[in-house]
Amino acid sequence: MATTGLACRFCGASIHEVFADLGMSPLANSFLSAEEADGPETFYPLRALVCDECKLVQVGEFESPQHIFSDYLYFSSFSSSWVDHCRRYAHSVAQQLALGPRSQVVELASNDGYLLQFFQSEGIPVRGVEPAANVAEVAKSRGIPTVVDFFGRTLATSMASEAPADLIIANNVLAHVPDLNDFVAGVRTLLSPSGVFTMEFPHLLQLIDGRQWDTIYHEHFSYFSLTTARRVFAAHGLTLFDVEELDTHGGSLRIYGCLEENRERSVQPRLTDLIEQEGAAGMDELDTYRQFGERVCQDKWQVQETLIDLVRQGLRIAGYGAPAKANTLLNYCAIGRDVLEYTCDQNPHKQGLVLPGTHVPIRAPDAITEDRPDIVFILPWNLREEIMGQLAHVREWGGRFLARTPELRLLP
Numbered sequence: 001m002a003t004t005g006l007a008c009r010f011c012g013a014s015i016h017e018v019f020a021d022l023g024m025s026p027l028a029n030s031f032l033s034a035e036e037a038d039g040p041e042t043f044y045p046l047r048a049l050v051c052d053e054c055k056l057v058q059v060g061e062f063e064s065p066q067h068i069f070s071d072y073l074y075f076s077s078f079s080s081s082w083v084d085h086c087r088r089y090a091h092s093v094a095q096q097l098a099l100g101p102r103s104q105v106v107e108l109a110s111n112d113g114y115l116l117q118f119f120q121s122e123g124i125p126v127r128g129v130e131p132a133a134n135v136a137e138v139a140k141s142r143g144i145p146t147v148v149d150f151f152g153r154t155l156a157t158s159m160a161s162e163a164p165a166d167l168i169i170a171n172n173v174l175a176h177v178p179d180l181n182d183f184v185a186g187v188r189t190l191l192s193p194s195g196v197f198t199m200e201f202p203h204l205l206q207l208i209d210g211r212q213w214d215t216i217y218h219e220h221f222s223y224f225s226l227t228t229a230r231r232v233f234a235a236h237g238l239t240l241f242d243v244e245e246l247d248t249h250g251g252s253l254r255i256y257g258c259l260e261e262n263r264e265r266s267v268q269p270r271l272t273d274l275i276e277q278e279g280a281a282g283m284d285e286l287d288t289y290r291q292f293g294e295r296v297c298q299d300k301w302q303v304q305e306t307l308i309d310l311v312r313q314g315l316r317i318a319g320y321g322a323p324a325k326a327n328t329l330l331n332y333c334a335i336g337r338d339v340l341e342y343t344c345d346q347n348p349h350k351q352g353l354v355l356p357g358t359h360v361p362i363r364a365p366d367a368i369t370e371d372r373p374d375i376v377f378i379l380p381w382n383l384r385e386e387i388m389g390q391l392a393h394v395r396e397w398g399g400r401f402l403a404r405t406p407e408l409r410l411l412p
Contacts, residue, residue: 008051015051020296022046025331026356028217037359050289057223063176081386090118106165108151109173113139114170126355156186164192171200175220184236206251211406213296214329225283230400242268249381303333306408318373319343331357378403
């Protein structure tokens with residue numbers, strides 16, 4: 001299906017092809033107070049398009065990054081599995097690159113210092129860049145030097161004049177950048193001649209194969225295959241030389257790159273192998289993207305039918321987690337408080353608020369123990385094993401867990 005043409009945020013080509021049309025939705029992280037829930041609420045088209053030329057999947061920019069990210073409620077430290085993942089990475093990459101007291105590590109979108117703390121504890125100098133002032137304050141309170149700003153060429157030039165980076169880290173931020181070329185050009189500007197950058201982002205191939213359409217939301221401006229990511233970085237004089245496939249966020253990539261003139265790094269076989277795998281999967285063919293939209297509609301019906309059937313059986317359903325993906329799913333599938341009574345989240349900054357659009361209340365996790373619902377709907381399905389372990393006691397009263405796998409189903 002084609003729609004009105006927009007300009008691709010990477011290559012500038014006119015884009016028409018729809019990847020997934022998820023209707024109208026509020027911003028996924030625009031949580032509301034009870035008082036705000038009684039007022040008007042803004043909904044935006046949530047439609048992902050794919051560029052015919054470079055195959056970058058992208059959504060339109062309806063709100064500025066300043067509006068979305070300047071006061072943010074996502075704190076990385078509240079996910080223990082994510083912090084463990086970052087601890088292992090920090091130890092590994094510090095050894096791999098022989099980082100020490102004379103090195104400089106910079107993290108872009110450094111959040112609350114969840115990652116940089118592990119480098120700093122080893123005596124490696126660090127700097128964070130975090131646009132959300134409220135989150136950056138937490139990092140600063142931990143002693144993590146943090147610049148409160150959006151990253152791009154201008155900030156990179158200023159930072160590079162102080163000290164170029166031997167390692168630049170950007171985890172789950174590339175998708176959040178509307179001015180993609182400015183961001184990537186900034187990475188080149190800040191990187192030292194022998195420096196390395198690593199970035200993690202959800203893998204578009206996994207999104208398609210796992211029908212992870214609920215990971216599409218307005219705050220995620222772009223969705224990357226390795227093939228397209230390599231094109232983006234090459235356009236700015238940066239070479240990708242290695243990649244790791246990760247199980248985080250439903251299937252992510254960690255790419256390794258350097259300046260194209262850096263001859264110390266050779267392209268690793270697993271990068272060329274994955275490029276070939278994407279080619280075999282049709283990631284350079286428009287039909288692959290067109291077919292995905294049809295599968296999204298079928299998933300919507302399956303989610304609705306499963307939940308309605310459980311409610312008709314007289315079962316009470318409570319949610320666990322209040323991630324952005326939950327708000328995409330609930331709004332697209334028109335699931336409200338008549339089906340999901342409330343959800344719980346460990347993040348105290350979200351407790352007492354309601355989900356955008358559906359206005360499902362967010363409570364503290366102990367509400368599940370006190371209320372004893374029949375079904376616990378795990379909304380961050382990528383953390384379902386971790387959450388089922390934390391809530392194992394739910395089975396003591398005969399409670400069951402529900403999650404997308406990718407079909408929505410009761411878990412054994």
